[in-house]
Amino acid sequence: MSEPLDPAMFRDPDCTDRAAQPIRVGGKWTASVLRCLQDGTARRFSELRVPLYWITPKVLTETLRAMERDGLLTRTAHDENPPRVEYALTALGRSLLGPLDAACDWARTHGTEIVEAREAYGA
Amino acid sequence: MSEPLDPAMFRDPDCTDRAAQPIRVGGKWTASVLRCLQDGTARRFSELRVPLYWITPKVLTETLRAMERDGLLTRTAHDENPPRVEYALTALGRSLLGPLDAACDWARTHGTEIVEAREAYGA
DNA sequence: CTGTATCCACAGTGATACTG
């Protein structure tokens, strides 16, 4: 999720503007929120906290706000008491599930190789 | 590349150890290094710097060391003068190109939607 | 229940200069 939006993140060799960096989409928790919502059902703020390592409300708010701003999910506040707010993926958010699953499959398949390589490197 | 190795990054709801976080593979530049080397040819330190926004040597060194440690690439130092060091992907590194391409394809296809969503959000 | 308000620690990133 922290991948630069520029798919290759390469620059024109003639470009001299070092500040011309690609924009970034997503933070540490974006992928996990996506997976929480991937079955299509809308979930509430507190429902999202539990599977996400009891992420603090501040960080969850920031994550959800950023995803809403980027068009990945919708925020629906029902005018009730006590308040009820529900989050659900947009079509754009769902379109990210494919690449995300590919990454997760890779992690499942090759995760142990990474761990073993790290241990071998220590020696 | 900053995805947690745990594919879902969900925790056992009964787990009370908040520090039990999944390990992470890769940093800001890992995907770009991967793409620099994806055609299979080994490249030298200074060859890698140019397309990577003239990344500073310190950061490139750290990135390459981490990738070597994780088994994603090999570092070959030829005993010459001036020194020559070449980096090439391992099989594990090449296996990451698939998921990476999927992510890049997504960015190519949906990048403008993100930008538009951000602009619309400002209004 | 769904967030804000503060405050803070630190990893990550980077600029610059120097070395074998």
Next chain:
DNA sequence: CAGTATCACTGTGGATACAG
């Protein structure tokens, strides 16, 4: 050429407490 050494900055992420 291929790095290391320092120093500094910044934003993300997090703990805790409080509010509508």
